[in-house]
Amino acid sequence: MTASLRIALLGSSRFPISQPFAGGLEAHVWHLARALTARGHRVSLFGADGSSIDSPHDVIDVHTFTLSPHARTEHMGPSWVVHEHHAYLSVMLELAGRLRDSFDVIHNHSLHYLPIAMSSTVPTPMITTLHTPPLAWLESAAAVPLNPDTRYAAVSRYTGRQWNPVAGPIPVVPNGIALDRWPRGAGGDYAVWTGRLVPEKGVDAAIDAAALAGYPLRIAGPACDDEYFRTVVAPRLGPDVVYEGHLMQKEVADLVGGAAVAVVTPQWDEPYGLVVAEALACGTPVAAFGRGGIPEIVDDACGVLVPADDVAGLADAMRTAATLSRSAARARAERVCSDTTMVDSYLALYRDMLDERDAVPA
Numbered sequence: 001m002t003a004s005l006r007i008a009l010l011g012s013s014r015f016p017i018s019q020p021f022a023g024g025l026e027a028h029v030w031h032l033a034r035a036l037t038a039r040g041h042r043v044s045l046f047g048a049d050g051s052s053i054d055s056p057h058d059v060i061d062v063h064t065f066t067l068s069p070h071a072r073t074e075h076m077g078p079s080w081v082v083h084e085h086h087a088y089l090s091v092m093l094e095l096a097g098r099l100r101d102s103f104d105v106i107h108n109h110s111l112h113y114l115p116i117a118m119s120s121t122v123p124t125p126m127i128t129t130l131h132t133p134p135l136a137w138l139e140s141a142a143a144v145p146l147n148p149d150t151r152y153a154a155v156s157r158y159t160g161r162q163w164n165p166v167a168g169p170i171p172v173v174p175n176g177i178a179l180d181r182w183p184r185g186a187g188g189d190y191a192v193w194t195g196r197l198v199p200e201k202g203v204d205a206a207i208d209a210a211a212l213a214g215y216p217l218r219i220a221g222p223a224c225d226d227e228y229f230r231t232v233v234a235p236r237l238g239p240d241v242v243y244e245g246h247l248m249q250k251e252v253a254d255l256v257g258g259a260a261v262a263v264v265t266p267q268w269d270e271p272y273g274l275v276v277a278e279a280l281a282c283g284t285p286v287a288a289f290g291r292g293g294i295p296e297i298v299d300d301a302c303g304v305l306v307p308a309d310d311v312a313g314l315a316d317a318m319r320t321a322a323t324l325s326r327s328a329a330r331a332r333a334e335r336v337c338s339d340t341t342m343v344d345s346y347l348a349l350y351r352d353m354l355d356e357r358d359a360v361p362a
Contacts, residue, residue: 003040004040004041004042005041005042005104005105005347005350006041006042006044006102006103006104006105007036007041007042007043007044007103007104007105007106007107007350008044008046008060008095008099008102008103008105008106008107008124009029009032009033009036009043009044009045009046009107009109010046010060010091010106010107010108010109010110010115011025011026011029011045011046011047011048011051011109011110012025012026012029012047012048012110012111013046013047013048013062013083013084013087013088013110013112014048014080014084015047015048016047016048016049016050016051016052017029017030017033017045017047017048017051017052017053018030018050018051018052018053019248019249020222020246020247020248020249021222021249022196022222022224023196023222023224024175024195024196024272024274024275025109025111025131026047027249027274028109028131028175028274029045029047029109030053031176031177031178031181031339032107032109032339032342032343032346033045033053033055033057034053034054034055034178035176035178035339035340035342035343036343036346037053037055037056037057038055039343039347042058043057043058044057044058044059044060044102044103045057045058045059045060046059046060046062046091047062048062049062060091060094060099062087062091063086063087063090063091064083064086064087065083065086067079067082084112085112085114088110088112088114088115089114089118091115092114092115092118092121092122093118093121095122095124096118096121096122096123100122100123100124103124104124104125104350104354105124105125105126105127105350105353105354106122106124106125106126106127107126107127107128107129107346107350108126108127108128108129109128109129109131111131111132111135111138112137113137113138113140113141114141115128116128116138116141116142116150117140117141117144119150120150125150125151125350125353125354125357126150126151127150127151127152127153127346127349127350127353128150128151128152128153129152129153129154129155129173130152130153130154130155130159130160130163130167130170130271131155131159131271131272132159132271133159133162133163133269133271134162134163134166139166142163142166142167143166151170151349151353152167152170152171153170153171153172153173153345153346153349154170154171154172154173154271155172155173155174155175155271155272155293156172156174156271156272156292156293156296157172157293157296158269158271158292158293158296159172159271159272159292159293160172171345171349173342173345173346173349174272174293174296174297174336174337174341174342175272175274175277175337175342176277176337176338176339176340176341176342176343177274177277177278177281177333177337177338177339178339179281179333179334179337179338179339181249181250181253182253182256182257182278182281182282182333183253183257183281183282184257184281184282184283184326184327184330185253185254185256185257185258185259185282185283185284185326186257186258187257187258187259187260187283187284187326188258188259188260189215189216189260190215190216190217190218190258190259190260191206191210191213191215191216191217191218191259191260191261191262191263191318192217192218192219192220192255192256192258192259192261192262192263192279192284193206193217193218193219193220193221193262193263193264193265194219194220194221194252194255194256194262194275194278194279195221195264195275196221196222196224197219197221197222197223197224197225197228197229197233198224198225198228199225199228199232199267200266200267200268201221201265201266201267202265202266202267202289203219203233203265204232204233204236205265205267205289205309205311205314206219206263206265206314207233207236207241208311209263209265209287209311209312209314209315209318210240210241210263210315210318211240212311212312212315213315213316213318213319214319215260215261215318215322216239216240216241216242217240217241217242217263218242218244218255218259219233219241219242219243219244220243220244220245220246220247220251220252220255221246222246223246252278253278253282256278256279256282256284257282257283257284259279259284260284260322261284261285261286261287261318261321261322262275262276262279262284262285262286262287263286263287263288263314263318264276264279264286264287264288264289264294265288265289265314266288266289266291266292266294266308267308267309268291268292269291269292270291270292270293270294271292271293272292272293272297273288273292273293273294273297276288276294276297276298276303277297277333277337279329280297280298280302280303280329280330280332280333280337281330281333281334281337282329282330283326283327283329283330284326284329285302285303285304285321285322285324285325285326285329286298286302286303286304286321286329287303287304287306287314287317287318287320287321288303288304288305288306288314288317289305289306289307289308289309289310289314290305290306290307290308291308296336297332297336297337298332299332301324301325301328301329301331301332302324302325302328302329302332303321303324303329304317304318304320304321304324305317
């Protein structure tokens with residue numbers, strides 16, 4: 001096998017893989033693409049218009065189309081669903097046809113079911129990273145017998161266990177971050193919350209906990225749910241609760257590194273918890289609801305976990321976490337959150353897939 005691989009990364013057809021990031025998935029694909037390119041591999045990126053990793057890469061076009069008046073009915077559902085379906089149908093047909101010899105490995109990070117369901121039509125080994133619990137359409141696709149060259153990886157042991165009944169035992173490759181892009185900060189006197197401003201991320205619980213703990217709270221992230229932001233978040237803003245906006249990565253790192261404590265408040269079982277890794281890299285201890293994969297990242301030296309929805313407990317956790325060592329937080333990130341380890345693991349999986357394919361008699 002050649003040292004340099006041709007790798008197709010399938011991301012979101014709806015949200016650009018570029019800064020400022022729409023969410024953790026886009027941030028993850030952006031960092032992975034850059035890290036693979038830095039290792040000398042040729043990365044081709046499938047992502048919504050405007051995707052850019054600020055590094056050499058090829059583009060796999062996201063195909064769009066215009067619905068005819070006859071197809072455009074009240075029964076078709078949201079138009080973005082149709083356009084997303086068309087985008088993934090088109091790219092998988094291209095990978096099975098026009099692009100069939102263009103790549104050594106396809107790495108699927110999309111949350112759409114078609115790349116999994118159509119994997120048997122593609123001659124190229126494909127690995128899908130499972131970034132979510134077994135959502136209905138994804139689980140249905142995974143339950144169909146697949147191309148033997150198709151593999152899975154989970155972003156946490158917790159997520160791997162969720163997928164085990166349908167996908168069997170699968171390797172775990174925790175999401176990694178470029179530690180140099182998240183330098184250790186000096187800390188400060190405020191708490192910070194970062195992420196998508198949507199109900200399942202629970203910033204309102206962070207606002208309540210910060211008030212009980214006596215910390216001013218600074219918030220950053222995209223306001224993806226207009227109604228939630230308008231009715232739940234905006235009325236709570238003021239001198240002690242400041243919305244900094246949807247920031248570029250370096251601005252987020254500066255904000256997080258200047259905080260005494262990072263607050264993480266998922267209202268669902270977080271598959272990984274990228275904002276936790278980012279906070280620890282900045283040397284900022286974490287107070288969080290201990291849901292999903294978060295307990296796999298946080299230990300007693302770098303954070304305090306409390307049961308889900310325990311706002312009073314979270315306030316106490318904030319006070320305690322703020323006293324923890326910033327050096328220990330950074331050291332924890334270096335041990336378990338490095339993109340170097342993540343890329344090593346993915347490259348090993350790529351090599352295993354290619355070696356297995358080459359070992360099969362023609």
